[in-house]
Amino acid sequence: MQRVALIGYGVMGGTHANGYKEMPGAELACVIDIDEEKRKKAEDALGVKTFGSMKEALDAEEFGIVDCCLPTFLHTEGAVEALEAGKHVICEKPMALTVDECQRMIDARDKSGKFLMIAHVLRWWPEYVKLKEVVESGKIGRVRNTMCIRVGGTPMWSWDKWLQDGERSGGALVDLHVHDIDWLCALHGRPKAVFCTASEIDRATGPAHVFANYIYDDLAACAEGAWDQASGFAMACRVTGEEAVVSYSSAQSPTLQLLTSEGAEPIEFEKVSLDGSAAEEGNISDLGGYYAECKYFVDCVESGTTPSVLSPEDAMQNIEIAQAEIESLKTGKVVELP
Numbered sequence: 176m177q178r179v180a181l182i183g184y185g186v187m188g189g190t191h192a193n194g195y196k197e198m199p200g201a202e203l204a205c206v207i208d209i210d211e212e213k214r215k216k217a218e219d220a221l222g223v224k225t226f227g228s229m230k231e232a233l234d235a236e237e238f239g240i241v242d243c244c245l246p247t248f249l250h251t252e253g254a255v256e257a258l259e260a261g262k263h264v265i266c267e268k269p270m271a272l273t274v275d276e277c278q279r280m281i282d283a284r285d286k287s288g289k290f291l292m293i294a295h296v297l298r299w300w301p302e303y304v305k306l307k308e309v310v311e312s313g314k315i316g317r318v319r320n321t322m323c324i325r326v327g328g329t330p331m332w333s334w335d336k337w338l339q340d341g342e343r344s345g346g347a348l349v350d351l352h353v354h355d356i357d358w359l360c361a362l363h364g365r366p367k368a369v370f371c372t373a374s375e376i377d378r379a380t381g382p383a384h385v386f387a388n389y390i391y392d393d394l395a396a397c398a399e400g401a402w403d404q405a406s407g408f409a410m411a412c413r414v415t416g417e418e419a420v421v422s423y424s425s426a427q428s429p430t431l432q433l434l435t436s437e438g439a440e441p442i443e444f445e446k447v448s449l450d451g452s453a454a455e456e457g458n459i460s461d462l463g464g465y466y467a468e469c470k471y472f473v474d475c476v477e478s479g480t481t482p483s484v485l486s487p488e489d490a491m492q493n494i495e496i497a498q499a500e501i502e503s504l505k506t507g508k509v510v511e512l513p
């Protein structure tokens with residue numbers, strides 16, 4: 176049985192906690208949150224012990240895993256403290272705000288010999304997992320191009336309004352669009368260069384709406400990410416091959432389809448079904464991918480197997496690419512990724 180201490184009981188912490196409630200082989204040992212109201216909420220909803228800081232929890236409780244759902248600007252501090260205390264760490268995406276911070280987390284992992292995994296949920300999201308499987312099966316032929324979309328409103332729920340502060344969240348580009356940076360790397364590997372445009376580049380919450388182009392030798396790829404929509408949230412990924420197209424869209428029904436010269440046909444995929452309720456706030460409608468990523472990490476720790484779906488180095492590369500996109504926005508130029 177793996178005992179997990181969850182730090183940061185906000186929207187994402189609540190989602191992960193709901194997953195642990197139903198997870199065989201895992202037990203939530205305690206919740207750590209700086210905010211007394213959140214601690215009370217966790218005690219009522221989960222019946223677990225709570226603490227105001229990681230130090231208090233480390234002194235008082237036994238656990239082997241720390242699940243870090245802190246605001247992004249605190250990921251490095253939280254993950255490094257847990258690794259230095261000899262705990263395995265699963266940490267929400269984005270890994271951190273800068274490559275240097277990511278490197279500090281990797282250095283702490285190396286020193287501790289413990290596992291560190293960044294929870295880029297699309298790698299476990301049922302439709303995305305199936306879409307990748309279809310692409311890799313050769314069913315659509317050689318890939319010509321890929322388009323990703325992720326658009327919603329500016330999140331208003333966060334503790335101390337950290338998400339609305341571009342300095343602490345990285346804005347739509349680093350907080351939201353990083354999902355698709357990661358996804359394009361999962362599908363096609365590291366791009367050679369990026370070119371990015373955006374509207375409202377200088378607003379305090381970060382660029383409002385970004386359009387990023389990724390330069391590869393043998394295919395074209397782009398991604399749109401936005402926090403400027405009046406309402407709703409939508410995500411999509413369409414991969415066009417020489418023989419067919421595989422299309423996922425949260426707005427289309429069925430959500431995952433194969434498009435051939437014969438027309439559109441639904442693609443069956445394995446759902447991760449849970450009874451747990453979705454997060455009360457935010458844009459999260461499905462716990463499946465979140466449950467699956469946490470379960471994967473717990474299973475890795477239980478079996479002593481290094482998590483391999485993505486490495487911390489992959490997650491650090493996502494931040495390097497996001498930084499290159501920001502540079503492209505500022506300079507108006509294509510930015511090479513050596």
Ligand SMILES: NC(=O)c1ccc[n+]([C@@H]2O[C@H](COP(=O)([O-])OP(=O)(O)OC[C@H]3O[C@@H](n4cnc5c(N)ncnc54)[C@H](O)[C@@H]3O)[C@@H](O)[C@H]2O)c1
Pocket residue numbers: 182183184185186187188207208209210213227228244245246247249267268269294296332333334335350457
């Ligand atoms: N994978 C996804 O789809 C997804 C979705 C939303 C958020 N996230 C990520 O999850 C992380 C958390 O985001 P959120 O939306 O849950 O934020 P949130 O503001 O809802 O929650 C953050 C929590 O951390 C607590 N906190 C702040 N400082 C603390 C400290 N020093 N010690 C202990 N607790 C502290 C706050 O009280 C709050 O409860 C971010 O990195 C975000 O990017 C990922």
